Amino acid sequence: MTTTPPPPPASATATPVPAPTPAEPRWLSPDEQRLWRTFLQMQKELEAQLSRQMQSDSELSMADFSVLVQLTDAPAGQARVLELARDLRWEKSRLSHHLTRMVKRGLIERAECESDGRGSFVVITESGRHAIEDAAPRHVETVRKLFFDPLSEGQLIQLGEVATRILAAMQGCPESVPDN
Amino acid sequence: MTTTPPPPPASATATPVPAPTPAEPRWLSPDEQRLWRTFLQMQKELEAQLSRQMQSDSELSMADFSVLVQLTDAPAGQARVLELARDLRWEKSRLSHHLTRMVKRGLIERAECESDGRGSFVVITESGRHAIEDAAPRHVETVRKLFFDPLSEGQLIQLGEVATRILAAMQGCPESVPDN
DNA sequence: CGGCCATGGATGACATGTCAACCATCGATG
DNA sequence: CATCGATGGTTGACATGTCATCCATGGCCG
Secondary structure, three states: OOOOOOOOOOOOOOOOOOOOOOOOOOOOOHHHHHHHHHHHHHHHHHHHHHHHHHHHHHOOOHHHHHHHHHHHHOHHHEEEHHHHHHHHOOOHHHHHHHHHHHHHOOOEEEEEOOOOOOOEEEEEOHHHHHHHHHHHHHHHHHHHHHHHOOOOHHHHHHHHHHHHHHHHHHOOOOOOOOOO | OOOOOOOOOOOOOOOOOOOOOOOOOOOOOHHHHHHHHHHHHHHHHHHHHHHHHHHHHHOOOHHHHHHHHHHHHOHHHEEEHHHHHHHHOOOHHHHHHHHHHHHHOOOEEEEEOOOOOOOEEEEEOHHHHHHHHHHHHHHHHHHHHHHHOOOOHHHHHHHHHHHHHHHHHHOOOOOOOOOO
């Protein structure tokens, strides 16, 4: 469960007058609860499966993968750190830590930026290229099997609309995007 | 990006004959990519917003919250550890670690199980009850604002169907549920 | 030039998860 | 009763994220 009234509002000696709290919360109906729980489970499961597959087939985490994708997309296989952070919508510190680990594993290297003494570039290595080129095909295959194949054309379209609306609802929420 | 062909299959000196690899991977079309990326972003964003809200409004993580919900749902506010693990679909070790932290914060307590010398119960404390009763209303409100409100009745129904299908597609995949 | 704040980035401390042992008890079996 | 495998649970090492802080350089302004 995730959104039930804990117990009935704690032996809530029912104050009929709307309390100082924004009135009685709009609890979820049983149907809504089922839907919400299913949705959450789907999210978790999907993420888990994708990571597991990527990790066991290619020794990469989804995080590694998405960094490498950004780099292969970028000219010369290199990019500025903050540029990566923006594209990935990661916090800069998370990225920095992650890059450190990826360097240790030989997937990328850091390079100085001459035009700006503070900054640094991240460059994909040969080994990194190998890794992602090996991982990508199986990853798409998994994405198809678990996401695209089970859904009809219409459902996919609707789902796009749904995702867009939810994203829109979150715009302007506190840091809908990390500061950096 | 997440599923582009890295670069064009690495100067793939196009072997016309299906290679030992399961033929040419079924790369995503640009439309499919957009959809997939939007979907992923929505997932991440939604999770992030929910956690942030819960954490800043109530000093609880989503994980804490879901443990507490299980406990308030259970008779006498207590449950066996593995029972929790099953319901939450968490690995037992993750749960164990998490419980330890929650005990430290006074949200729950452990209790021995007389009927089975190995096992132990987890019991919600008064403080834990307070915490969740305080958190729940604002959490539902957020879930409504970000998820239910922006979607039409029809979209919700479709989304339920979609989630169900995707879940079905994952059944039988390697450990679609942790062992324990 | 000298001071100052904004930027780009790294770091350390800490919360959270995963994986692989480990350990005690249970229950069946000889 | 002694043994042995399965069960329930904890632990430690390690990967990953978050937050706050620090630090050097860059740009600006007097």
